[in-house]
Amino acid sequence: MSDRKIRVLVAKPGLDGHDRGARVLARCFRDAGFEVIYTGCHQTPEQVAATAIQEDVDLVGLSCLSGAHRVLFPRVVELLKEKNATDIIVIGGGIIPEQDFPMLYDAGIQAIFTPGASLDTIVEWIRKHVANHS
Amino acid sequence: MYFSDETQKTSHELTRKWEDDVQKALQSNPDQKERFATVSDLDISRLYTPEDIKDMDFGRDIGVPGEFPYLRGNQVTGYRGRHWTFRMFSGMGSAQDTNARWLMLLREGQTGLSTAFDFPTLMGYDSDSPRSLGEVGKCGVAIDTLEDFLALIDGIPLDQVTTSMTINPPATVLWAMYCAAADIKGVPLSKIGGTIQNDMLKEFIAQKTFMCPPEPSVKLISDTVEFGAKYVPRWNTISISGYHIREAGATAIQELAFTLRDGIEYVEDVIRRKKMDVDDFAPNLSFFFNSHIDFFEEICKMRAARRIWAKVMRDRFGAKNPRSLWMRFHTQTAGCSLTAQQPYNNVVRTAVEALAAVLGGTQSLHTNSLDEAFCLPSDHAVEVALRTQQILAEETGVINTMDPLAGSYFIEALTNEIEGKAWEYIEKIDAMGGMIAAVEKGFPQMEIADSAYKFQRQIESKEKIMVGVNKYVTEAQHVIPLVEIDEKMGEAQISRLQDVRRRRDNRAVLQSLSDIRTACKSGDNVMPHCIGAVKNLASLQEICDVYRDVYGEYRDPGLY
Numbered sequence: 232m233s234d235r236k237i238r239v240l241v242a243k244p245g246l247d248g249h250d251r252g253a254r255v256l257a258r259c260f261r262d263a264g265f266e267v268i269y270t271g272c273h274q275t276p277e278q279v280a281a282t283a284i285q286e287d288v289d290l291v292g293l294s295c296l297s298g299a300h301r302v303l304f305p306r307v308v309e310l311l312k313e314k315n316a317t318d319i320i321v322i323g324g325g326i327i328p329e330q331d332f333p334m335l336y337d338a339g340i341q342a343i344f345t346p347g348a349s350l351d352t353i354v355e356w357i358r359k360h361v362a363n364h365s
Numbered sequence: 366m367y368f369s370d371e372t373q374k375t376s377h378e379l380t381r382k383w384e385d386d387v388q389k390a391l392q393s394n395p396d397q398k399e400r401f402a403t404v405s406d407l408d409i410s411r412l413y414t415p416e417d418i419k420d421m422d423f424g425r426d427i428g429v430p431g432e433f434p435y436l437r438g439n440q441v442t443g444y445r446g447r448h449w450t451f452r453m454f455s456g457m458g459s460a461q462d463t464n465a466r467w468l469m470l471l472r473e474g475q476t477g478l479s480t481a482f483d484f485p486t487l488m489g490y491d492s493d494s495p496r497s498l499g500e501v502g503k504c505g506v507a508i509d510t511l512e513d514f515l516a517l518i519d520g521i522p523l524d525q526v527t528t529s530m531t532i533n534p535p536a537t538v539l540w541a542m543y544c545a546a547a548d549i550k551g552v553p554l555s556k557i558g559g560t561i562q563n564d565m566l567k568e569f570i571a572q573k574t575f576m577c578p579p580e581p582s583v584k585l586i587s588d589t590v591e592f593g594a595k596y597v598p599r600w601n602t603i604s605i606s607g608y609h610i611r612e613a614g615a616t617a618i619q620e621l622a623f624t625l626r627d628g629i630e631y632v633e634d635v636i637r638r639k640k641m642d643v644d645d646f647a648p649n650l651s652f653f654f655n656s657h658i659d660f661f662e663e664i665c666k667m668r669a670a671r672r673i674w675a676k677v678m679r680d681r682f683g684a685k686n687p688r689s690l691w692m693r694f695h696t697q698t699a700g701c702s703l704t705a706q707q708p709y710n711n712v713v714r715t716a717v718e719a720l721a722a723v724l725g726g727t728q729s730l731h732t733n734s735l736d737e738a739f740c741l742p743s744d745h746a747v748e749v750a751l752r753t754q755q756i757l758a759e760e761t762g763v764i765n766t767m768d769p770l771a772g773s774y775f776i777e778a779l780t781n782e783i784e785g786k787a788w789e790y791i792e793k794i795d796a797m798g799g800m801i802a803a804v805e806k807g808f809p810q811m812e813i814a815d816s817a818y819k820f821q822r823q824i825e826s827k828e829k830i831m832v833g834v835n836k837y838v839t840e841a842q843h844v845i846p847l848v849e850i851d852e853k854m855g856e857a858q859i860s861r862l863q864d865v866r867r868r869r870d871n872r873a874v875l876q877s878l879s880d881i882r883t884a885c886k887s888g889d890n891v892m893p894h895c896i897g898a899v900k901n902l903a904s905l906q907e908i909c910d911v912y913r914d915v916y917g918e919y920r921d922p923g924l925y
Contacts, residue, residue, distance in 0.1 A: 245484070245498075245499060245500055246484035246485060246487070246488045246490070246496065246497070246500050246574075247484060247500075247504075248568075248572050248573030248574050249573075250573055250613070250921075251612070251613050251614050251701070251817055253925075254814055254817065254818075254924075254925040255614070255817055255818050255821045257925040258814070258818050258925050259818075259821075269923045269925050270923060271920065271921030271922060271923025272573045272921040272923075273488070273573075273920075273921060275495070275496065297484050297500055297503055297504045298499075298500075298503035298504060298740070298850065299484075299498070299499035299500045299503055300499075301499065301852075302498055302499025302852075303498070303499050306498075326738070326739065326740070328739055328740060328847055330847075345705060346704070346705050346738065346834075347704065347705060347706055347834045349825055350821065350822075350825055351825065
């Protein structure tokens with residue numbers, strides 16, 4: 232199993248079009264040797280969850296800069312749970328005030344990276360947690 | 366620039382001597398790094414001399430304000446007669462919430478309004494659409510029907526204050542609401558002034574709020590240009606925008622080149638589709654640029670923008686009216702230069718960027734607030750941002766003289782370099798068959814993705830510095846008060862919309878939607894029908910669904 236490349240879905244739930252961070256990360260993950268699927272903007276939580284399952288990813292990285300994360304991020308985790316895909320790790324990023332971190336962690340988001348987080352830190356976090364998971 | 370033989374000789378000799386001195390000095394005092402480049406990664410020389418601008422001709426390339434090539438400004442008098450417009454982009458929660466913020470800003474000396482809509486409004490969805498889940502009122506104001514719009518502009522004198530609306534795919538609908546509101550308030554269309562952003566090409570390229578494919582999107586834009594030229598002469602019907610292109614990670618040159626090439630595309634479409642003379646609509650085209658943190662690069666970009674556009678309009682389109690040659694632009698300081706770390710530093714960044722915009726000759730300015738790396742700005746943060754502009758205008762003396770940096774070896778050389786590189790992009794996109802074709806190939810999108818990734822890598826390697834992020838980092842938390850939009854706001858908005866649907870004449874709504882559909886299919890101008898529909902209280906999404914149905918929907922190809 233260790234030969235399998237880490238598969239990551241970078242997803243933009245909601246109507247937010249701020250995709251600079253998501254696209255930079257998608258490219259960074261590809262350079263790090265991951266297999267990357269990028270959804271593009273304007274995905275419903277249902278579309279994100281369906282793609283994650285269909286593509287058999289290890290991890291979903293959600294990006295939202297519109298303030299809708301409090302509703303959309305938990306919804307993605309919930310939908311994965313409904314489809315018994317709890318093995319998929321969900322992390323999030325974007326403009327997310329620290330006061331929202333506890334409710335997102337409680338909802339099952341395993342890590343939150345906000346502007347200023349280094350690319351290497353995010354890649355390392357994923358390597359470590361996907362390895363522990365499988 | 367003309368320099369006498371003697372001056373050129375002296376310049377040459379002194380420069381050679383200085384170069385030798387530099388080599389010697391570097392032995393004991395080496396530079397802090399190998400390369401010195403702009404934030405866009407353009408290499409900058411240690412010194413500029415007459416040699417760098419010896420090929421320039423004062424009359425041809427520099428001149429005076431109000432004369433071709435308009436490098437130094439469109440109008441002859443500069444900021445002495447009138448400051449740039451202090452125009453703060455704002456919108457939050459309900460129409461009533463935003464109206465309160467607007468009235469506060471006008472009381473504090475703001476001179477123009479600028480509307481931020483929430484994502485459902487920007488994308489043409491009503492607040493009760495499943496697509497709007499979690500987004501209502503979050504990033505701007507929620508507008509579903511004309512009733513919301515009337516609440517938004519309550520107490521605003523539409524014949525005195527100009528209003529800018531950052532709205533793109535549904536620009537026809539929001540502008541129709543503005544026109545209808547003016548009509549209801551008894552203000553003739555000839556008296557209202559403002560701007561709709563209405564620039565779809567940069568949406569496909571960068572900002573990513575889209576609805577229909579590029580071709581019909583541009584058709585709707587040409588409808589507004591035609592309608593404005595005929596009935597709303599004080600309205601800027603497109604604000605051709607580089608701001609979002611830059612925020613998405615473009616360099617200054619990419620921002621400039623893609624924006625101007627977008628402008629060319631719109632002009633060509635109106636001439637071809639509407640058979641209009643260029644001088645009948647070009648004076649109503651406006652522009653919108655980013656003012657990023659690299660001070661001189663931004664000033665030179667704005668100066669180059671005016672000179673390129675004047676050449677494009679005169680030489681490519683044969684415009685005769687001087688107003689057609691004017692590049693008039695709004696500027697916003699760079700959101701992407703702000704940091705969540707040590708947020709008070711953002712006041713300083715914004716002040717420097719605002720100063721660059723003023724020295725670049727902007728007509729209108731938004732200054733970002735210190736808390737905008739977190740959320741919508743608080744009243745206090747907005748006030749500091751507005752005061753930043755007022756301090757520049759009233760205290761610093763920068764308005765006393767026009768284009769004060771002209772003639773600087775460095776400024777003129779960098780302006781020329783940026784212009785030259787922008788022309789290369791414009792010609793490349795011409796060769797691809799225009800901007801719609803280039804967008805369909807993903808060309809500008811991928812150029813920007815390359816630049817964004819390169820910049821991020823330079824931040825990681827500390828080749829580029831952001832204070833508080835990768836240098837001078839502190840553990841201390843600077844706690845600032847954040848604005849939060851209550852989730853209940855969305856529920857109230859939805860019940861208002863549903864109440865309107867119950868009260869209105871639904872037969873009249875269906876008829877006006879059918880009129881829009883007919884206009885879309887026949888290629889007629891949709892604007893008069895949109896005004897009729899919003900007066901009948903058709904909702905934003907009901908009208909946009911007609912567009913989606915007739916023209917099809919565009920989906921993000923997800924390029925990276």
